[in-house]
Amino acid sequence: MFLTRFQINPARRNARKLLSSPQTMHAAVRAAFAAAEDYATADTRTLWRLDTVGTATVYLYVVSPGRPDLTHLVEQAGWPTTESWVSRDYDGLLGSLRPGERWAFRLTANPAHSGRKTADAKETQRFGRLREHEQVEWLTSRAARHGFALATQQDGRPNVRLHGRQTQTFRRGMGNVTLTMATYDGILQVTDADALRRAMTGGIGHGKAYGCGLLTLAPAQAVA
Known part of the structure; x- marks a missing residue:
C-alpha cells in the first residue's frame, strides 16, 4: 500500500x-x-x-x-x-499498529443511515445525518467494528472535533448525487489492529469513490 x-x-x-x-x-x-x-x-x-x-x-x-x-x-x-x-x-505503519496505542486521526466520511422515505415505500434510501451530535454518534457506533475506540475528554465526551460539515450535490451521468460529508479530527485508541488496518485500506462508510472513508493516523501529540 x-x-x-x-x-x-x-x-x-x-x-x-x-x-x-x-x-x-x-x-x-x-x-x-x-x-x-x-x-x-x-x-x-x-x-x-x-x-x-x-x-x-x-x-x-x-x-x-x-x-x-x-x-x-x-x-x-x-x-x-x-x-x-x-x-x-504505507505497509510499515499499517504493520506496526498494536492494541492499546493512541493515535491522532482524521476521517472525512459520509455519516448516513438507510431507511424508507415513507412508511409504504418499497425501497430503502440513504439519508445523511445532518446534526452534529448525530454525526458524532454515527462514528462512535462504528468504531468497535473498525478496531478502535474514541478517547474521551475530561467531561466524558468523545475526543473528536467536526469541521467541513456540508451537503454537496454534483452531477453523475444523467442525474445528481447528494452527499452529506463531515471531517472528524480526534484521538483514538487501537482495540483490534487487524480491523483497524482493514478500515484504513478499505475505508469507513459510504461515498468512498467521492472522497469519503479515508482514515489516516498521526502521532497523538501531533495534529492528524
Whole structure:
C-alpha cells in the first residue's frame, strides 16, 4: 500500500473544477493507475480525501494498493515548477499498529443511515445525518467494528472535533448525487489492529469513490 500527498493549486481553472465535483475528482484519481490491480484488489481499494490547510492550501491524499502517477494532475491543477507529489510506503505503519496505542486521526466520511422515505415505500434510501451530535454518534457506533475506540475528554465526551460539515450535490451521468460529508479530527485508541488496518485500506462508510472513508493516523501529540 502507498500513501500519496499532492498539493493542488486552487487558483487554476481546472483545479477549481476538480474541487467542485467529487465525480470529476474521482475520475482524475482513477486515471492515475494504469493497472486495475494498482487501483483495487480483493481486499483493498483506492481511497482519497481533500484536506484544506488555512484558506488557500489544499492537499489531495490518496491511499492505494499501487503507486499512482499524478502527472496529469500536475499539468491540470498542480504547481509544475515545485514538488509534484510524494508517495510513501504505507505497509510499515499499517504493520506496526498494536492494541492499546493512541493515535491522532482524521476521517472525512459520509455519516448516513438507510431507511424508507415513507412508511409504504418499497425501497430503502440513504439519508445523511445532518446534526452534529448525530454525526458524532454515527462514528462512535462504528468504531468497535473498525478496531478502535474514541478517547474521551475530561467531561466524558468523545475526543473528536467536526469541521467541513456540508451537503454537496454534483452531477453523475444523467442525474445528481447528494452527499452529506463531515471531517472528524480526534484521538483514538487501537482495540483490534487487524480491523483497524482493514478500515484504513478499505475505508469507513459510504461515498468512498467521492472522497469519503479515508482514515489516516498521526502521532497523538501531533495534529492528524
